[in-house]
Amino acid sequence: MIESVAEIFDHIDELRRSSGRVAVATLVNTHGTTPRKEGAKMVVGEGGSILGSVTIGGCVDAQVIEQAEDVLSTMRPRLLELNLGDEEAWEIGLTCGGTIEVFVEPLALDHADDVGTKFYERVHAHARAGGRGAIVTRLDDVGRKVLVLDDGSVEGSLGEAFLDERFVAEARTAITAGSSRTLFLEGVRAFVEVVTPPALLLVVGAGHVAMPLTTLARTLGYRTAVLDGRPRFATPERFPDVDELKIGIPSELITAYPFIPSTALVLVAHDYKYDLPVLRHALATDVGYIGMLGSARRGAAILKLLREEGLSEESLARVRVPIGLDIGARSAPEIALAVLAEIQAVRTGTTGQPLSIKKRA
Numbered sequence: 001m002i003e004s005v006a007e008i009f010d011h012i013d014e015l016r017r018s019s020g021r022v023a024v025a026t027l028v029n030t031h032g033t034t035p036r037k038e039g040a041k042m043v044v045g046e047g048g049s050i051l052g053s054v055t056i057g058g059c060v061d062a063q064v065i066e067q068a069e070d071v072l073s074t075m076r077p078r079l080l081e082l083n084l085g086d087e088e089a090w091e092i093g094l095t096c097g098g099t100i101e102v103f104v105e106p107l108a109l110d111h112a113d114d115v116g117t118k119f120y121e122r123v124h125a126h127a128r129a130g131g132r133g134a135i136v137t138r139l140d141d142v143g144r145k146v147l148v149l150d151d152g153s154v155e156g157s158l159g160e161a162f163l164d165e166r167f168v169a170e171a172r173t174a175i176t177a178g179s180s181r182t183l184f185l186e187g188v189r190a191f192v193e194v195v196t197p198p199a200l201l202l203v204v205g206a207g208h209v210a211m212p213l214t215t216l217a218r219t220l221g222y223r224t225a226v227l228d229g230r231p232r233f234a235t236p237e238r239f240p241d242v243d244e245l246k247i248g249i250p251s252e253l254i255t256a257y258p259f260i261p262s263t264a265l266v267l268v269a270h271d272y273k274y275d276l277p278v279l280r281h282a283l284a285t286d287v288g289y290i291g292m293l294g295s296a297r298r299g300a301a302i303l304k305l306l307r308e309e310g311l312s313e314e315s316l317a318r319v320r321v322p323i324g325l326d327i328g329a330r331s332a333p334e335i336a337l338a339v340l341a342e343i344q345a346v347r348t349g350t351t352g353q354p355l356s357i358k359k360r361a
């Protein structure tokens with residue numbers, strides 16, 4: 001399932017090669033489920049290519065695909081209200097059958113003046129640079145849009161100045177909250193789709209754990225980068241799934257990356273000369289996760305050195321060592337799974353405990 005604008009435009013070149021026009025279907029409203037499900041996307045190309053899903057790939061998605069083909073033939077957007085069967089409802093968080101709303105809009109990827117394509121590409125580029133934004137789309141046959149960025153930029157119109165003013169204000173609130181939502185204001189419904197920086201997994205060290213770590217992270221939708229000073233280890237053959245592979249001094253290379261809450265830093269080099277300067281840099285930032293491979297004894301030794309340099313206990317407590325959740329991991333792939341599970345738990349503010357225990361509690 002595609003969960004965001006960013007994921008679509010990570011595939012933009014592929015989409016352009018397969019089709020000049022695509023229909024983008026976005027889940028904009030559900031009854032009784034969580035807000036983060038809103039924004040799930042499916043892309044249907046002119047040639048029949050399909051990317052993503054708005055539910056779980058069942059009958060509802062089949063209906064969306066059929067409607068998307070009609071949208072491509074007319075190049076006019078359409079708002080669909082679809083009934084869910086019990087099984088599909090359960091998969092997206094509903095206890096029994098219900099309804100969802102899906103907005104299907106055409107994009108002319110081969111036309112530079114296509115408003116939808118232009119706004120999606122602009123907000124994607126802005127997010128990759130560390131910014132936040134939102135696209136406000138009217139949920140009627142007009143399909144007008146407004147682009148709102150956190151640098152103050154506003155472009156486009158919903159058709160009336162008073163609508164733009166109200167929805168832009170709400171979009172800014174949604175950007176701050178980091179959640180997409182459907183709103184009804186001044187007699188008009190619109191979907192405010194918030195786009196935030198993509199989660200980045202920054203791995204220092206190109207060892208055996210780093211390989212399955214980047215592969216699994218890519219499956220989960222992370223952008224990944226591996227940094228190491230050893231050319232024999234940091235090779236494309238060892239890291240076929242990594243987005244960026246850099247050779248050099250890690251403490252210098254890391255300055256090119258955003259150390260923000262959506263970034264996770266993992267140190268797996270097991271080398272003091274890598275770990276210490278990278279940790280000094282990271283602990284002075286708002287990076288969302290810091291984990292270091294190694295035993296509790298080794299971790300205590302490194303933290304002792306940083307403590308002697310004057311770093312506070314509160315700051316040092318951000319370093320997770322040993323790294324990962326306790327799942328009995330021994331092999332490199334198992335360790336990678338444990339690490340990513342912990343990163344996900346930190347990102348979502350959850351405990352990482354079994355759901356069966358959480359349910360009983």
